Amino acid sequence: MDIADKYFNCTNSERAVFEAGIKLGTVYHQFVGAPISKDNVEVLEKSIAEGAKVQPFVVDAAVKIDRRRLREKSTDYDYLTLTGDMLDVALTVQYEDVTVICEMRHIPEMDYPLMYVKEIIRKDQ
Amino acid sequence: MDIADKYFNCTNSERAVFEAGIKLGTVYHQFVGAPISKDNVEVLEKSIAEGAKVQPFVVDAAVKIDRRRLREKSTDYDYLTLTGDMLDVALTVQYEDVTVICEMRHIPEMDYPLMYVKEIIRKDQ
Amino acid sequence: MDIADKYFNCTNSERAVFEAGIKLGTVYHQFVGAPISKDNVEVLEKSIAEGAKVQPFVVDAAVKIDRRRLREKSTDYDYLTLTGDMLDVALTVQYEDVTVICEMRHIPEMDYPLMYVKEIIRKDQ
């Protein structure tokens, strides 16, 4: 048993979704505000995904940034800073026998970058 | 039913801990790096707690920053920036019939700012 | 002479505006993304201003967040996260005999949160 485990009072699936929530909160609040244009969008996507993968229990991460509003760098001010509504993120988190797929994406009808639990897979099922 | 709810495939208690995880990730990754000294520690604590409380499903928030390493401002460089190991945070998150108490604090034996689920309370219990 | 001074190769006024630039970059990139609604806008403004004032050479700070887009909390999703175009910041930075007033505000014709040097005051003038 991990030292950390004794602090938790919850089931394995609750633990797995808790860890998933932490990681989506991390992606949003660490990287929103980062300078972005068409020139660095790919490395920023990769950096966000690889950053998620070094955190505990993350086994996969896919990050897409919406390029429609990005500008080619032609004048000095042709860049934006990353906002939540540009982000499309899917993370796979595994804790013990439970795997969680969680996502963040902009929901137009809410005008909100929603983080949600898409699927919980238990090994025995 | 909320528009958001249709995106979720999980129980109420899983939803509640997921939301709790998001908020702890937010606190850490939004505010770590903020300039801090003895002069602004109280307003920063308050600002972090009030920020958590405007997020969905957070019903209470307590934030303490460890003052032992903070400096009185006597020279220009007498300040630090906030690190995770200074933070002691407790959040109460409520989703439908489930209340979650989650915490973040520095665990000396892990040398790590651990985020954990302290308690899950179901109304019917 | 300060230990730091030996690393600088510039005049006092160049040093003063350099320090001013650092602080505006700090405000933007530390706090953009923070959760905000009408309930916590005042404490967030105060927290940003007080954070600037603990940094080296900042002698005054005024921070206003545009309330027009903020929501009263009536449903769980009635909040936003801080964006650069909501921020109106004025900082006074003093290094030796030079005082700099710098500002950040959204310039509609550029659709850009511009940081600029409003005034440089030399004591002898």
Add this chain to the structure above:
Amino acid sequence: MDIADKYFNCTNSERAVFEAGIKLGTVYHQFVGAPISKDNVEVLEKSIAEGAKVQPFVVDAAVKIDRRRLREKSTDYDYLTLTGDMLDVALTVQYEDVTVICEMRHIPEMDYPLMYVKEIIRKDQ
């Protein structure tokens, strides 16, 4: 003349160092807190440098993160979050006829991640 220019009341060299200061403040306060281990250190360095280069007037950027404290990922908690004292950054900023080389690095005798103006080069010199 750029629309932005009318907001500035300073010389070209003061403008150039102001822009340099903004960018160093951006690097620190955007990326401190990002999850980091030996597995993602290279992509994070690249992402910080490329992010600086899309900002106005930055013509070159070099970012090194101190690997000595980073961990190989063997247990779930074998990662850190980026702190200022790990960062070694050099930026070249050009405004009109002035080029500024500015740096940020941890100064052991100050125990402080100092941002400083290393050199200002005027074309006519």
